[in-house]
Amino acid sequence: MRIKRTTSTEAPDINLIPLIDVLLVIVIFLVVSTTFMQPSQLEVDLPGTRSAQEDARPPEALRIRVGRDGNYALGAQGVLTETQLRTELSKVLSAKPASEERRAIVEADAAATHQSVVMVMDMLASLGVAKVSIATVGGKSP
Structure with a gap:
């Protein structure tokens, strides 16, 4: 049995339609x-204008205001x-008993420096204030 080999001069082609x-x-x-929805990398709970926690705030909380020029105010002073x-x-x-929970609210101007706000919070922590809140006003976008 003799098998003939045929040589073809045509180049083989690749059919691209199935690909x-x-x-x-x-x-x-x-x-x-x-x-198509990207999950956020950092989930935050934004503060509101008036919450039930703010209304339930005890009256003995210290209020410290930080001005845009770097000055401070304590309560009605x-x-x-x-240093003052x-x-x-x-x-x-020092007038408050040590057993009483110490609270403070920092009201900082929007143009106040970050350093001045952190300095107040650090000062409060060094004096033994247990809870420090930052006051915000909602409803406005920067």
Whole structure:
């Protein structure tokens, strides 16, 4: 039995239609199964204007205001510097019994420096204030 070998001069061609069909099915599968909503990397609970917690705030909480020019005010007292604020805070807090929970509310101007607000919070922590809140006004976008 003799097998003849035929030599062809035609170059073999690759049929691309099945490849395109398979790729189209893969693209359709990916589009259908992909979610287009990106989850947030950091979830935050934004403060509101008036909450039940703010209304239930005890009246003995200290109110410290931080101005845009770096001055401070404690309660009804006028403008204080950093050293005056520390002295006044230590006077007020030494008058309170140690068993009483110490609270403070920091009301900072929107243009106040971050350093001045952190300095007040650090001062309160060093004087033994257990809870520090930051007052906000809701409803306005910056």
